[in-house]
Amino acid sequence: MNNKVFGTTFAALLGSSILFFGVTQAGTYVVNEVIFPAKDFGDQTYIGPFDVSNLPEEEAAVTIQTGVKGWFDQAQVKIKVQDAVVPFPLEVVEFNTNNTLTSAEDGAKNELQFDVTEDSVGTFLNQQFSPFVFSDDEIISATEAIRVQLASGRKDQTIDISNALLSTNTEATVTDVTFDSIDTSVGLQNLVLALDGYVIDPLTTFSLLEFIETADVGVVTEQDLTTVASILYASVLQTNFGVGERSIGPTVPITVPLGFEATINRELGVDFVFTNPNSTTFTLNLNTSGTSLNANLTGLPFVYSYETAITDREEFKPKTIKQFSSFVDQNTIRIKTEGENGVQVSVLKTIISGDDVLETINVSKDFYPPVHKVEVHPLTVPAPPAGTGTSTGGTSGTTDGSGTSTDGTSGQPSTDTGDGSTDSDSSTDGTGTDDGNNSDNSDEETEPQYDKGGNLIPSSK
Incomplete structure (x- = not known):
């Protein structure tokens, strides 16, 4: 092969190689940059x-x-x-x-x-x-x-x-509580009317005192508020709601079931507060019938069920406190305060899934101290000191002035003969006489005076 043919062949091969490489690179560029471009992410990505x-x-x-x-x-x-x-x-x-x-x-x-x-x-x-x-x-x-x-x-x-x-699982009644034997006063009726239909929004907190400040509830008493707060508390215990504030009164409640009292005191700022932790709303429904008050919550049903129980009831007997007064007749006892037993109960909340108990929670231990019985007795006149003379005839003798006893006599006791004179031994020196007319030659005899505490008031003379 001569040089000319070799050069031509080499040039052709080189050109083909360059063309092929160029096409290949161009194709890769088109694929990577045009058809499937590679991506570099920028700052703050x-x-x-x-x-x-x-x-x-x-x-x-x-x-x-x-x-x-x-x-x-x-x-x-x-x-x-x-x-x-x-x-x-x-x-x-x-x-x-x-x-x-x-x-x-x-x-x-x-x-x-x-x-x-x-x-x-x-x-x-x-x-x-x-x-x-x-x-x-x-x-x-x-x-x-x-x-x-x-x-x-x-x-x-x-x-x-x-x-x-929420599209197919419609709202239902999730709690239902009834209190019997309540005092359906006008204030309670107004409060029930204001709260009926109240919507508890998701993830919100409800305060009864804040509610009555913003709502037109008219005149309501502390007892009205306590009754409503108590039935709300009993309802909340049947849910997964959280209780933020709840208090009990000093004495055993009468119309509110034991263990469910939530007392209200506006002057002291004693409130009832609870929170809805769910992402769904609930509606509060209240109504009265005769002496019964009913409360229920409606909303998306809960997965679990909640049961409350009152356990470990223990009673404490009151003591008797004795007081004394001069205004109470002898042999008479006046009852100032009737005693009442104290009570302590535990409130339990059980969370149930189907037939299985998931958890039992000790909600509270409510203690009401006993109310002690108070008796008022009459004052008892102190007995005369030893050696003090007493009159057997109801008259007051006199002495030589050396002292005066609680009954107006001193020294040896005098003996009333009934004829207005006294025995010659009526005093230590024979000078004390009783003329039978409750009088003394030197001082006028008076009845002893006592203050309200039963203490002898000294004579002014």
């Missing part, structure tokens, strides 16, 4: 909790996948329906890397994309929240709610899907 700022897409994918793997190992996700909170199995959740990267935007906080099937969510709901009947639409709505919450990538979270269940 986050996907879930993971920082992918200034990372190419491939490195960002590795960062996210590594982070999500750790998330699956540590995350604790729970599903909440009203009062029930149940762990959600992450085995039914899959992370979608492609959707996560392609939907991410530069310089923004982006979400993670998880796939959760409606079948797996439906099975979970039907197994864990059996009192509810879930429609297809509710399962779809619940699945979407779970996806949205998982997208944040938080390791510990509780997903409340209660509102997703």
Whole structure:
């Protein structure tokens, strides 16, 4: 082969190689930059909790996948329906890397994309929240709610899907309490009318004192407020509501069942306060019938049921307190205060799921001290001191002035002969006389005077 042919052949091969390489590179460029362009994330770019700022897409994918793997190992996700909170199995959740990267935007906080099937969510709901009947639409709505919450990538979270269940699970009466033998006063009727139909919003706190300040309830007494607060307290105990403030009175309640009293005192600021921790609303309904007061709450039913019980009743007998007064006749006892037994009871709240007892809570221990019996007795006149003379005839003798006894005599006792004179031995020196007219030659005899405490009032003479 001569040099000319070799040069021509070499040039042709070289040109073909260059053309092929160029086409190849051009094709790669078109694929990577035009058809499937590679992505580099800019500053301040986050996907879930993971920082992918200034990372190419491939490195960002590795960062996210590594982070999500750790998330699956540590995350604790729970599903909440009203009062029930149940762990959600992450085995039914899959992370979608492609959707996560392609939907991410530069310089923004982006979400993670998880796939959760409606079948797996439906099975979970039907197994864990059996009192509810879930429609297809509710399962779809619940699945979407779970996806949205998982997208944040938080390791510990509780997903409340209660509102997703309102389409077919209609409101029902969730509590029902009746107090009998109450005083249906005008004030109580006004208070019942003002509270009937009151809506308890989600995640809000109710205060009875704040309510009566803003509502037109007219004139109501402390007893009216205590009766209503007590039936509200009994209703709250049948729910998962939290009690923020509740007090009892000093004596055993008469019209309110023992263990359910919630006393109100506006002057001292004693209030009744409770909180609705749910994401759904409840409506309070109150009405009276004769001497009965009924209260109930309507709303989305609870998963669990709540029962209250009054246990460990113990009574304490009162003591008797004796008082003395000069205004009480001899041999007479006046009862100032009738005694009343004191009482102590424990209030228990049991949370039940189906036939299983989940928890028993000691709500309170209410103690009412006994009311002691108070007796008022007459004053007893003190007995004369030893050696003091006494008159046997009802008259007062005199002495030589050396002393005066409680009955007006001193020295040796005088003896009344009945004729107005005394025996010659009526005094130590024979000078004391009794003329039978209750008089003394030197001083006029008077009846002894006592103060209200039973003490002798000295003579002014």
